[in-house]
Amino acid sequence: MITAAPDPRQPAALQPARWQQAMRDAVRDPRELLDLLGLATLAPRLSDEAAAQFPLRVPRGFVARMRHGDPHDPLLRQVLPLDDEMKPTPGYGLDAVGDAAARTGTGILQKYRGRALLVATGSCAINCRYCFRRHFPYAEETAAREGWREAVDLIRGDASVEEVLLSGGDPLSLSNGKLAELTHALADIPHLRRLRIHSRLPIVLPERVDDGLLAWLAALPWPVALVVHANHANEFDPAVDTALGRLRAAGVQLLNQAVLLRGVNDSVDALAALSERGFAAGVLPYYLHQLDRVAGVAHFEVDDERARSLHAQLAARLSGYLVPRLVREVPGDTGKRPL
Numbered sequence: 001m002i003t004a005a006p007d008p009r010q011p012a013a014l015q016p017a018r019w020q021q022a023m024r025d026a027v028r029d030p031r032e033l034l035d036l037l038g039l040a041t042l043a044p045r046l047s048d049e050a051a052a053q054f055p056l057r058v059p060r061g062f063v064a065r066m067r068h069g070d071p072h073d074p075l076l077r078q079v080l081p082l083d084d085e086m087k088p089t090p091g092y093g094l095d096a097v098g099d100a101a102a103r104t105g106t107g108i109l110q111k112y113r114g115r116a117l118l119v120a121t122g123s124c125a126i127n128c129r130y131c132f133r134r135h136f137p138y139a140e141e142t143a144a145r146e147g148w149r150e151a152v153d154l155i156r157g158d159a160s161v162e163e164v165l166l167s168g169g170d171p172l173s174l175s176n177g178k179l180a181e182l183t184h185a186l187a188d189i190p191h192l193r194r195l196r197i198h199s200r201l202p203i204v205l206p207e208r209v210d211d212g213l214l215a216w217l218a219a220l221p222w223p224v225a226l227v228v229h230a231n232h233a234n235e236f237d238p239a240v241d242t243a244l245g246r247l248r249a250a251g252v253q254l255l256n257q258a259v260l261l262r263g264v265n266d267s268v269d270a271l272a273a274l275s276e277r278g279f280a281a282g283v284l285p286y287y288l289h290q291l292d293r294v295a296g297v298a299h300f301e302v303d304d305e306r307a308r309s310l311h312a313q314l315a316a317r318l319s320g321y322l323v324p325r326l327v328r329e330v331p332g333d334t335g336k337r338p339l
Contacts, residue, residue, distance in 0.1 A: 017210060019201075023173065023205065025059075027060060027063055030046050033076075034080075037066055037070075037076065039076075045083055046080070047081050047085055047086055050086055054081070054085075054129070056081055061206070062075065062205075067234075072263065075232060078128050079127065082299075085129065085296040086296070095135070095136075096132050096293045096294040097132055097331060105150050105154045106140075106145055107151065108143055114161060116151075118164065118167065118171075119138070120143055120144055120166050120167065120171035121142055122138025122142060123168070125208075126200060132292035133168075138169060144178060147185075152186060161191065168198075170198075170199050170201055172199040176215075179213075193222060194223055195222045195223075197224065197225070198227045199229070200228065203229060203230045206243035207239075214246055226247060228283060229257055230256055230278060231274070232273075241281045244281045244282050256286055257286050257287040258285075260291065260302050260326075262300050262302050264300070266310065268314055271288070279322055289336075290302070290327070292329060308339055
């Protein structure tokens with residue numbers, strides 16, 4: 001990964017951390033991305049309208065894992081804004097999973113018993129084209145506003161909440177200090193038993209797993225589960241392995257959730273390789289999600305019959321602990337719906 005040199009005129013304490021600089025240096029121009037991969041011939045399939053609606057953002061280290069010259073690369077397909085996104089499709093809307101109905105405060109969602117999900121930030125290191133929150137109103141709905149006060153007060157006042165989930169955006173795009181601000185405020189709430197973090201950063205930007213993050217995690221008073229998000233075995237490399245190993249050494253339970261995506265991982269070979277490669281890096285398969293039907297993502301959908309067939313083949317091939325649960329999120333359900 002190529003990052004900008006630190007500004008010698010800026011005090012070291014004010015300079016961005018390595019991971020923050022890497023986020024700033026992400027590729028944001030779809031044509032630059034194609035040029036880097038020797039795929040300029042794909043430019044006519046790009047959609048400027050799709051990129052304006054949901055901008056391209058991909059770390060250069062993730063680009064380095066893409067296969068040069070391969071228009072079907074599974075990592076490239078996850079991030080490239082194509083004209084397919086602009087085709088209207090019945091049944092696809094702006095809020096596919098019922099986030100609006102589950103809102104109980106600013107940036108606070110409560111869908112399932114015992115859990116409160118905080119939309120910690122709208123920022124991500126990577127913009128995945130299939131994102132179910134690509135139309136979410138982050139400008140108005142982030143729980144970090146005003147020092148997390150509303151979120152903390154709501155959780156403190158609801159004794160049924162035993163687990164806090166940090167989501168987004170990507171919560172690990174927040175600084176270590178901002179994360180510590182939240183957990184310090186939560187630490188004296190007696191009914192909290194667990195913290196769960198959903199983050200793609202350890203996969204797409206392993207530099208994020210720095211000493212400060214590890215110190216924060218190790219000092220937390222609750223067991224911590226970190227749900228990473230990788231859809232293909234090629235997303236793992238030695239830097240990712242090292243980052244995940246450091247997280248495990250800090251006492252964090254690592255799980256992976258993936259989305260079943262046409263042209264990315266819709267084969268039993270790809271799904272088996274993902275489970276096996278993730279486990280080799282210390283991550284247990286957790287969920288394999290059917291696509292959330294948000295506007296702009298229909299070209300990624302795998303129908304339920306084929307999804308069930310792939311899952312059955314995967315279960316026949318792998319040990320049970322390597323087989324994720326095949327699920328769909330249905331608004332109003334009390335949990336993820338098994339398929």
